[in-house]
Amino acid sequence: MVKYALIYVAALLCVALGFVIGHAEIWPYKLVMSIRSEIAYIRSDLTDGVDRFLVDYEAEDDNRFQTLDSPYFPPEHAPALTADGAEPGYRLLFGAFDFDPPAHAALLLDENNEAVHVWRLNEDAIRQGQPRKDANKFPHGMEVLPDGSLLFAYDGGVSLQRFDVCSQPQWGTPGHFHHSMSLDADGEHIWALLDGIPDAPDDEKTDQKAKHRFLARLDLATGEIVKKISLRDIMDANPGIDILGLHQTDYDTHFEWQQDSFHENDIEPLSEKMAAAFPDFEAGDLLISMRALDLVFVLDPDSLKVKWWRMAHTRRQHDADWQPDGRITVFDNDMHRGPLRIVSFRPEAQSLEVLYEGKTHGAKTWFRGRHQLLPGGNLLITVPQQGRILEVTPDNEVVFEFLNQYRAEAGRNLVLSEARWLPADYFDFKEFPSCKN
Numbered sequence: 001m002v003k004y005a006l007i008y009v010a011a012l013l014c015v016a017l018g019f020v021i022g023h024a025e026i027w028p029y030k031l032v033m034s035i036r037s038e039i040a041y042i043r044s045d046l047t048d049g050v051d052r053f054l055v056d057y058e059a060e061d062d063n064r065f066q067t068l069d070s071p072y073f074p075p076e077h078a079p080a081l082t083a084d085g086a087e088p089g090y091r092l093l094f095g096a097f098d099f100d101p102p103a104h105a106a107l108l109l110d111e112n113n114e115a116v117h118v119w120r121l122n123e124d125a126i127r128q129g130q131p132r133k134d135a136n137k138f139p140h141g142m143e144v145l146p147d148g149s150l151l152f153a154y155d156g157g158v159s160l161q162r163f164d165v166c167s168q169p170q171w172g173t174p175g176h177f178h179h180s181m182s183l184d185a186d187g188e189h190i191w192a193l194l195d196g197i198p199d200a201p202d203d204e205k206t207d208q209k210a211k212h213r214f215l216a217r218l219d220l221a222t223g224e225i226v227k228k229i230s231l232r233d234i235m236d237a238n239p240g241i242d243i244l245g246l247h248q249t250d251y252d253t254h255f256e257w258q259q260d261s262f263h264e265n266d267i268e269p270l271s272e273k274m275a276a277a278f279p280d281f282e283a284g285d286l287l288i289s290m291r292a293l294d295l296v297f298v299l300d301p302d303s304l305k306v307k308w309w310r311m312a313h314t315r316r317q318h319d320a321d322w323q324p325d326g327r328i329t330v331f332d333n334d335m336h337r338g339p340l341r342i343v344s345f346r347p348e349a350q351s352l353e354v355l356y357e358g359k360t361h362g363a364k365t366w367f368r369g370r371h372q373l374l375p376g377g378n379l380l381i382t383v384p385q386q387g388r389i390l391e392v393t394p395d396n397e398v399v400f401e402f403l404n405q406y407r408a409e410a411g412r413n414l415v416l417s418e419a420r421w422l423p424a425d426y427f428d429f430k431e432f433p434s435c436k437n
């Protein structure tokens with residue numbers, strides 16, 4: 001009898017302890033949650049689920065939102081949107097959407113915020129590199145062209161592809177492209193980020209790491225890689241500016257690279273149109289962001305000289321953009337600390353200006369993130385880890401907001417990679433063709 005009483009008390013204590021750990025989030029709460037997430041991810045990968053793309057975010061005032069009117073979502077899956085006073089033009093949304101079944105796609109909203117076109121993304125045509133299932137990779141890095149073709153890559157993907165307006169592959173270049181791609185100043189090439197690290201585990205520690213991480217220039221018409229610049233090439237060309245060598249552990253005779261020493265996450269050439277606003281730079285110069293180094297810098301892709309750099313003004317930032325008025329703006333994640341910020345630098349000055357404070361609208365994302373300063377002065381901000389797009393005026397008024405809801409449930413969203421504003425006359429045609437997808 002005493003034995004059963006002891007078992008009963010022990011069981012009660014275990015339940016009580018579990019309750020305290022769960023509420024106070026003390027050890028081993030994080031470990032248990034992490035194991036739980038991993039199990040959910042494995043189950044999701046096996047069943048083509050969306051667990052890897054689900055994020056928690058609930059708007060403070062749900063009543064502001066309407067259901068998106070769209071033929072692409074089943075009615076019971078439609079996400080929520082509000083828009084009043086947004087910059088006229090298209091908005092192209094890129095990420096995972098709750099179609100039936102859920103899919104990776106680029107979704108185009110017109111000036112009336114109606115979904116007018118969709119590109120459905122896949123790596124079905126890629127024969128090299130064993131593409132992962134959709135459940136285990138995420139669209140990241142996108143460019144759209146006036147002919148309606150779309151270029152894209154994935155985190156965890158094995159290609160950079162160009163699809164036509166009806167999502168038919170035009171070309172696909174094998175490789176671990178990631179994060180970002182941008183049209184070059186000549187309009188005939190594209191710059192992208194390419195991780196070419198061989199799979200040998202020791203390469204993380206040896207200098208192969210810098211030798212096999214590339215800025216890649218591709219021919220827009222064929223996808224051929226016409227130039228590759230390794231991070232080692234950049235280091236060798238700039239011995240007096242050791243901004244890429246900070247994450248090394250030094251020994252008497254050698255060094256080893258630490259894990260994730262660079263984390264390149266944006267590459268953007270200076271366009272011909274904006275070059276006059278940057279007297280120290282030339283059209284084609286590359287603006288590059290590296291998350292692990294809190295670093296943005298400008299590189300001459302021919303001489304490989306670093307022309308300008310700023311370090312530690314932002315924390316684990318993504319997405320640096322050239323602006324037509326001579327500023328450089330940056331999406332500052334402020335990882336592990338606060339809500340995001342959008343900041344701007346004038347290259348000739350040390351100081352920065354904060355254009356937007358995410359705390360105003362609870363906008364927070366530890367990783368990923370894009371922004372776009374629109375012609376009328378509004379900021380279009382992608383908050384991936386909330387599955388949320390925000391457009392705010394310079395006075396911080398929200399004029400457009402999109403919640404990429406899963407099963408139209410408040411509080412559960414699918415991750416979005418990027419929202420891109422495009423002028424109403426951007427495409428070569430007025431009406432999109434009706435495609436079979």
Ligand SMILES: [Ca+2]
Pocket residue numbers: 266267268319320321322
């Ligand atoms: Ca950018």
